[in-house]
Amino acid sequence: MKICIYGAGAIGGYLGVQLAQAGADVSLVARGAHLAAMRANGLKLLIGDEERVVHPRCTDNPAELGPQDFVIICLKAHSITGVIEAIQPLLGPHTRIVTAVNGIPYWYFYKHGNECEGSTLESIDPGGRQWRELGPERAIGCIVYPATEIEAPGVIRHVYGDRFPLGEASGEKSADVERLAALFVKAGLQAPILDRIRDEIWLKLWGNVCFNPISALTHATLDKICTDPSTRALSKAMMLETQSIAETFGVKFRVDVERRIEGARKVGAHKTSMLQDLERGRPMEIDPLVTVVQEMGRLTRIPTPTIDAVLALVTQRARIAGLY
Template sequence: MKICVYGAGAIGAYLGAQLASAGADVSFVARGPHLVAMQKNGVRLQIDGGERVVKVRCASDPRELGPQDYVIVALKAHSVPGVVDLMRPLLGPDTAIVTAINGIPYWYFYKHGGEFAGTRLGSVDPGGKQWDVLGPERAIGCVVYPAAEIVEPGVIRHVYGKKFPIGEPSGERTDRILKLHDIMNAASLDAPIRDTIRDEIWLKLWGNLCFNPISALTHATLDVITSNPATRAVSKTMMLEAKAIADRFGVHFRVDVERRIEGAGAVGAHKTSMLQDLEANRPMEIDPLLTVVQEMGRLVGEATPTIDTVLALIKLRERIAQQPQLPISGSTQEISSVS
């Protein structure tokens, strides 16, 4: 079984190293010093109190790897549209695309049923490129719950979790989903097959759409956001707005808002990925987590006033963060020292 992990960062490298250890023919598409280190030394995976080295074929150019049985897309969701054309050499007639990303995926309305079946979402798939090139028929949903980090180039530390729920857009138990489930389980990954993978996607998104931007705006960790009455109230309002939209698309939440918030708080003093990206001056996952919910609300006529407000603030925060820092003038310094 040939599996390419496209975007072998912390989660992608952890996932790929586990699959390779289980006997899959795994390759990575990566870049920079992390790629160089993995090519030279293999992936050093720190897990369960120890460290092991896993040798995996690594490349920056997918043309070196050829067609795959599965391509696991483990990039930040907003990065995917820019690399779609580069993925073409990985695609054979039966290649499956496993979207191990945050937020709503490009294929969401494929085999959805109802009046919105086949709808394309411009906020996550501008111009429909993922739909046209990768194809919704190739897609398998995957929700990422574990946490991992790159300690240094080529060195991955597994922080917690091993759960990766997977599912076909149609809810069917196809041969390809069963084979993926088997190899992931063999790799000590918890990969339950969900007949309603969209419910799982929304459950993860439910927290991401509020906790991520609030953390980036306030620099607060999850325990602070969920325990502070004001930010907890904003989070709850955003989640209820999102639930009203998801309900219209037939989504079922297996927990209520309060329990979802409590679950996030229990993680502790954790910086969300959006806050980490802001601090590292990287682009943030705004459209796949917030703009897409706004877009889906417009489809069904559901207002999102609080989401709209937070979305406007976090987009401005990103724009300012990406501007070059100008030197402070003498007059400004004087005024600042007085205020």
Template structure:
């Protein structure tokens, strides 16, 4: 099976090394100094005191790679629409697209059922281009739980975690999702197949919708946000709004809000991805993590006053920094 990791940054690079070391036929799409370093010296993964280096095909011209069995998208969600045209040469009649991205994937309402079947989300898929040009039927969900960092061009550091749950929109255990799970597990990763992948999407989104923007506004780490009474209460209010929306779509939350916040507190002095982007001058992932929940609230008629307020503030913060 041919696998292309589209966006071989920190998470994509981690996947690339693990897959390459397991013997998978993997190629990487990247750009800039990171790509140049991988082409010249290979891709280095640091896990604790161990170094793993692989020489793997890396390019900024996806058309060189041919049709793939799996495209694992590891781009920031707001970057996907701009990559559609470059991605098309990788697509064949059997190609599956694995959305290893934060937030809600473009195919979310494919085989969803009820009155929301076939709906698209403007905040994450402007003009429904991903839905229409990539195709929702290609999508396979993938939740990214590991934390990794791009330490320098061609160098990825693994911080913690190895779990990538996967699942079909329909909840079926298809041959494709079984092959994907086996591929990832052969690479030393945990990839359980979930029959309710949307529940897991929301469980991660539940924390992202509040902790990311609050951290970008306050510059506080997770332990501080979840311990300070004011920011903890704000996070809880945002999460309860999000939970009401998710449950309208049939989502089941397997932990309660207090336990979810406590889990974030126990992560410790961790900077969220949105805060890291702000500090490093990179576009902030606001629409896929926050605006999309507001949009889904509008779809369901559920008011989101706490989310609206924080979203307005973090968008203004990003605009002032030139990162939105």
């Protein structure tokens, strides 16, 4: 099985090592010092006291790799539009695209079944290019729950978690998604196939929509955001607005808002990805995590006053830092 991981950073690198050790024919697309280190020394994964090293093909030119069975996109969602043309050589007639990204994916309204069927969202897919040029019919949904980090170029440290729920937009258990899930399981990962993948997408986004921008504005870790009465209340208000929007699209939340906040609090002194990006001078993932919820609120005519206010502040913060 030929698999290309497009964006072999912290999560992509973790997947690359695990899948390569499970026997998949893995190629990694990366750049810069990380790519150079992987080419020279292989890709190293640190899990606890264990060290795993693999030597997959690594490149910054996807055209070298040819068509794949699966392309797993592990980029920040706002980066995908910029690499659409580079992805094309990886796509054969039957290639599936696995969207291992945060937020609402470009294919969200494919086989959705309501009046928004076939719609695109400008905040995450400007001009509908991903829909047209990658194709929603290729997509398999994937939610990323593990936490990993690049400890040094070519070195990934696993922090916690191994769960990657998968699902088709239609909810069916296709042969493709079953093959992919079986490979993930062989690689030591949890990969439940969900018949309602959108519910799980929103469950993760439910926390990201509030904790990420609040942390970027306050520099607080999850435990502080969820413990301080004022930021906990702010988070809850944003989450309730988000829940109203999602439920309009038929989403069912399997936990209530208080339990979701408590789950985040128990993670402890963790910096969200948006705060990490701000501190490291990297573009902040605002549109896929926050703006898209505002846009979907406009579609449903549900007011989002709290989201609007926090989004205005975090966008200004990112612009001042030159990261938006």
